Amino acid sequence: MIPLSVDISDAAHFHENTTLTGLSCSHDGRYFLLSSDQSGCANVYRVATEANRIEQLTHFATQPTFAISYFPKDSRFLYRQDQCGDELDHIWVHEPDGQRRDLTPGDGLKASFLQWSDSGEQFWLLHNQRDASVYDVYCYCAADYTNQCVFTNCDEVNVCDISRDGGWLACEQELSSRANQLVFYRLDMSKGKRCEYQPRYWVGKSDMQARHMIMSFAPDSQSVFYTSDLDCEHKNVWVLDLVTGKTAEVIRLGWDVTAFYFSPSGRYQICEVNRDAKTCLQVTDTNTQKPYLLSREEDAATGLCFSPDESRVGYYTESCVCPASLHIHHIDGSNVRLIQAQNPKLPQQRLVRAEVVHYRSFDGLSIPALLYRPSEASADNPAAAMLWIHGGPGDQSQQKFDPVIQHLVSNGYAVLAVNHRGSTGYGKTFFHMADRQHGDVDLEDCLYAKHYLSGLGWVDGQRIGIMGCSYGGFLALAALTFKPDIFALAINIFGVTNWLRTLNSIPPWMGGVRKRIYDVMGDPAQDHQRLKQVSPLFHASQICRPLLVVQGKNDQRVLQIESDEIVQAVKRNGVPVEYLLFDDEGHGFNHRANLIAASNHYLNFLNQYL
């Protein structure tokens, strides 16, 4: 094995990469605005498009701050911040003199940015000041930030986008877990605040058993693009002509399209496709219909942003062994600049690319998974292993850099990231196979994942644990609870332990997905018995293997009490249980120091008990 210059047991080397997110180009094309956590806390930076220069623009030490957009005509910019992870994002403006202003003040208020107007003189925000569970649309004046409500959301739809001429609103309305509809309102600015809007168009009906998702309006505001899995397993791109009301399918790729939009003039079409758990970018010059190949096949590519004059592009690429890096170059491919995010101390030779594998579950269903094999694992030196379970339900483990996984694999643990039934990215039939059976059939998929690992020949079948975040934390805990002799240990990272309490505690600002959550998980009022049966907290006495629980104090989706009570219960079993509670985190962890501390705790826990 190659001697290492760094101590690979220290998670810092795997987490001290720079996490870059978001992209917005300045009005003059000289800078890209983004968020970076190179200071240890996410802040707003700008990157020069023509020189190797990155400058910090906000300087928050403890409040993660995320760039939204430059103003279209000057160097002001918008950013968002919540309070210690409570997800109640406010939208702030940063003035050139460094002054900042909260555009959406108010306790309990959650806001998001919607769109700029064609003129750049207005922008629209969503927020729930009127009703905590409903988001109305407010139009802001870019000059003085005066604002008015232009859409009172009486139908309680999920507002997704507004056309840049301000004339159309694109919304989604839940009908069931298998069906939703799109609702398009013609906005008449003269009608003021009251809700006098009647939808002009609908797309989808409950009997169509199809789910639709708004992608973007065309730059000329004359049509709107969306995805639909109507009569198909995957999400294809459709267009609605807002003049004629006619719809047509425009792109079908055999995988889910996850983003679809155009460059400022509409010349370039940008499509992101989730191809076997890797997001790929496809850019097409609509003048020539020629594709632009922007990244190597093995890399995921996302977040492409054009300069206003479309001479420059910025986008991110990443892989299992390389964190997201920023590429900036001229559209003709010249003057390529790469903002590497990778920690130079990252022990490259220990990092492992995932292999996409499939195994058969209890009913013969083929389950996709990402297999990370430590370099030293062999039949003579079988590795201990961890199942990694993603959140949701309905998310997906993807082929991208995960510092926790790479830290564990670099220290000799195999990892199998299981995309059990109910995961996104594999068609709607697969996605809905666990509806109202979560904690049952997907838990069986995890059990058969363990059998699959045990049969590989280079994994020690007696030393297999399970871990995950949120919904994945729940499944990890459910495995330890309901399969007590199967898994050697579990790490539950802000996982649900009592579904009855969690489903009855969904915060009002999540109101828009409450119906879908109840459809997918069950309604606590009507499915009380089944939800209690699958909730580990009510069966904690069965747990007899070591458990590590990790939680953010400010988590509003999975409350701290979910973790407090399972820790108390398992301690009564006389079983080793450890509890890591972060005072300044919510649902998911943002502070690098906490991410490192958690990763080191995972490794120490496995080294002690697995």
Ligand SMILES: CSCC[C@H](NC=O)C(=O)N[C@@H](Cc1ccccc1)C(=O)O
């Ligand atoms: C259709 S469920 C959507 C719930 C949402 N999914 C992803 O963001 C979510 O918050 N999931 C949590 C687990 C959870 C599920 C239901 C209620 C509260 C929490 C997660 O896995 O992050």
